[in-house]
Amino acid sequence: MVSGSVDPAEDRSGGEEASLQEEDVPIPQERQGDNSASEVSPISDERLLAHRLTNFISTMELIRPDILRAIPVSLVVHLIPWYWWRGLPMVSLSKVTHGIDEFISHCWQAAAWQKYINILLLYQALPAFGVATFFAIIAFVLYALDILPASDVTTLKSAWCLGSGVGAFYLALLLSYRRSMVFLDLACIHQEDRRLKAEGILSMGGFLKRSKSMLVLWGGRYVQRLWCVFELSAFIHSHGERASIRMCPPLLGPTLLGGHFAFSVGSLLLLNWHWEREGLDVGRALFGLVCVPAFTFAVHSVRAYFRSIDLLDKQLRQFSISECQSSCCEAEHPNGMSCDRQVLLSCISKWFGSVQAFELCVQSDVRARMVHQLANDTLTYPRILLAASPALFALMDLIIWFNTEIYWLMVELYRPLSYWLGVFPFVIKLVFHISHRLRARLCTMCLDILLSLTIVVFAISLFLGINLVEEIYLRQLLPNHLHASLAFLSICILLAALSWCCMPRIRY
Numbered sequence: 001m002v003s004g005s006v007d008p009a010e011d012r013s014g015g016e017e018a019s020l021q022e023e024d025v026p027i028p029q030e031r032q033g034d035n036s037a038s039e040v041s042p043i044s045d046e047r048l049l050a051h052r053l054t055n056f057i058s059t060m061e062l063i064r065p066d067i068l069r070a071i072p073v074s075l076v077v078h079l080i081p082w083y084w085w086r087g088l089p090m091v092s093l094s095k096v097t098h099g100i101d102e103f104i105s106h107c108w109q110a111a112a113w114q115k116y117i118n119i120l121l122l123y124q125a126l127p128a129f130g131v132a133t134f135f136a137i138i139a140f141v142l143y144a145l146d147i148l149p150a151s152d153v154t155t156l157k158s159a160w161c162l163g164s165g166v167g168a169f170y171l172a173l174l175l176s177y178r179r180s181m182v183f184l185d186l187a188c189i190h191q192e193d194r195r196l197k198a199e200g201i202l203s204m205g206g207f208l209k210r211s212k213s214m215l216v217l218w219g220g221r222y223v224q225r226l227w228c229v230f231e232l233s234a235f236i237h238s239h240g241e242r243a244s245i246r247m248c249p250p251l252l253g254p255t256l257l258g259g260h261f262a263f264s265v266g267s268l269l270l271l272n273w274h275w276e277r278e279g280l281d282v283g284r285a286l287f288g289l290v291c292v293p294a295f296t297f298a299v300h301s302v303r304a305y306f307r308s309i310d311l312l313d314k315q316l317r318q319f320s321i322s323e324c325q326s327s328c329c330e331a332e333h334p335n336g337m338s339c340d341r342q343v344l345l346s347c348i349s350k351w352f353g354s355v356q357a358f359e360l361c362v363q364s365d366v367r368a369r370m371v372h373q374l375a376n377d378t379l380t381y382p383r384i385l386l387a388a389s390p391a392l393f394a395l396m397d398l399i400i401w402f403n404t405e406i407y408w409l410m411v412e413l414y415r416p417l418s419y420w421l422g423v424f425p426f427v428i429k430l431v432f433h434i435s436h437r438l439r440a441r442l443c444t445m446c447l448d449i450l451l452s453l454t455i456v457v458f459a460i461s462l463f464l465g466i467n468l469v470e471e472i473y474l475r476q477l478l479p480n481h482l483h484a485s486l487a488f489l490s491i492c493i494l495l496a497a498l499s500w501c502c503m504p505r506i507r508y
């Protein structure tokens with residue numbers, strides 16, 4: 001009997017505990033010439049079964065070709081929450097395939113909603129961002145040409161660019177269709193039919209071998225789960241050193257999409273703030289009251305994120321597969337259930353020469369790759385542009401309110417572009433690096449929050465300083481507004497390029 005990768009406490013798919021009772025296991029036939037088992041004599045039925053399972057799983061073959069299933073990633077986004085909520089069998093969403101674009105490896109203990117938001121972000125957000133930008137530009141042109149009506153400024157103001165951009169983004173995020181075929185165990189392995197489920201688990205090596213890349217939805221316990229480590233080892237074994245593995249931290253999706261939503265709401269409120277009636281200073285004070293605590297919380301979270309990478313680094317440096325946990329052991333092998341550990345360790349041993357060799361591989365190569373990716377590739381330039389895009393759309397609306405001539409529209413358009421393409425990414429990149437340097441927790445909570453606040457104050461000062469350079473020096477130096485705008489845009493893009501290309505990568 002071999003138990004699967006599904007922990008009973010976390011199995012919300014409507015199925016029962018994912019353990020294979022002995023009668024469920026489709027015992028693979030010995031390959032011709034493989035008689036090593038018979039050399040051990042006498043041998044128990046249990047050991048013989050484990051030996052046969054090891055021999056089969058380690059070949060990374062499929063029990064039968066039509067066991068290989070994958071699901072279009074858009075169906076995961078569109079339908080999995082509904083199926084999960086209603087307890088419907090998800091395997092009907094997947095179909096038989098010859099290859100898998102990406103294998104999604106995840107820890108069942110991690111929160112389901114976080115994993116869903118991460119899948120939404122990783123697969124759908126960038127195309128949705130492209131659609132949003134397209135619609136915002138169309139709205140900008142139509143609004144500038146007075147084809148779209150302007151509202152009375154004393155009531156709710158028109159926000160055509162913001163409305164089109166943000167509306168198109170969320171619609172495309174949820175409704176667009178991508179054909180990438182991914183492997184998600186919930187949908188690609190039968191959860192109700194125990195024999196089919198057993199066949200799927202036995203073919204796990206075959207699934208991994210036929211996957212072009214692997215997405216690891218990393219959570220705090222990922223490297224402590226035996227089946228997660230097994231999936232990782234099988235993928236590295238079958239694809240070699242150049243195995244394409246993407247790491248995704250648990251809060252990446254919620255943070256970026258939350259940031260996008262906050263920018264959307266904040267931009268709408270700012271557009272409708274009656275600056276002329278309430279006064280600029282009151283507006284700035286209110287803006288600061290909302291933004292400074294929000295930014296402080298964000299910086300505080302980034303510092304905590306780097307500390308979690310420290311913890312992962314430490315865990316992986318001391319990685320020992322004997323400390324990995326599996327559901328069978330946690331359930332204390334009820335009703336005579338035997339342990340997965342023997343079969344999985346034997347497979348790993350076959351692939352890497354010995355368990356110790358695999359542990360060394362995790363402690364060095366896998367650790368370096370995972371930690372490096374989590375520290376350096378989480379915050380990417382396109383992701384910052386995506387999160388800050390509502391601010392750009394709102395500024396596009398603002399420009400049209402205050403400028404009616406095409407020349408001035410063009411001149412003023414360079415300003416939001418400069419901030420969006422250059423200033424925001426530059427400041428955020430810098431804050432990210434400073435947060436890494438100052439990630440250590442201070443002795444008291446107050447001091448710790450004060451440190452995060454200091455980083456925010458520095459970032460705001462830097463932002464205002466750049467604003468001052470633009471407003472005072474650059475405009476005075478270059479009286480021609482178009483030249484000044486173009487010069488500012490060039491400087492901002494250069495700053496962003498320097499910070500993103502020349503700033504040293506974070507090392508562990």
Ligand SMILES: [Zn+2]
Nearest residue numbers: 328329339340
């Ligand atoms: Zn066990």
